[in-house]
Amino acid sequence: MEKKRGRPPIDSEAVNLRLPRDLIEAIDEHRRDEADLPTRPEMIRRALIEWLEMKTRKI
Numbered sequence: 001m002e003k004k005r006g007r008p009p010i011d012s013e014a015v016n017l018r019l020p021r022d023l024i025e026a027i028d029e030h031r032r033d034e035a036d037l038p039t040r041p042e043m044i045r046r047a048l049i050e051w052l053e054m055k056t057r058k059i
Contacts (some may be wrong), residue, residue, distance in 0.1 A: 027044065030043060030047075031043045
């Protein structure tokens with residue numbers, strides 16, 4: 001069987017959104033503070049996960 005090209009299948013869905021330039025700049029600034037310099041989408045994922053964890057702890 002020949003290997004397929006492209007991204008491996010994962011349980012996810014794309015979410016496209018527009019952000020104000022100042023928010024993008026703030027995200028980029030925080031990305032540079034990370035040891036592994038994550039991509040913008042990865043930094044947004046991390047921020048959302050952190051926010052959700054904080055919300056869960058408050059309940």
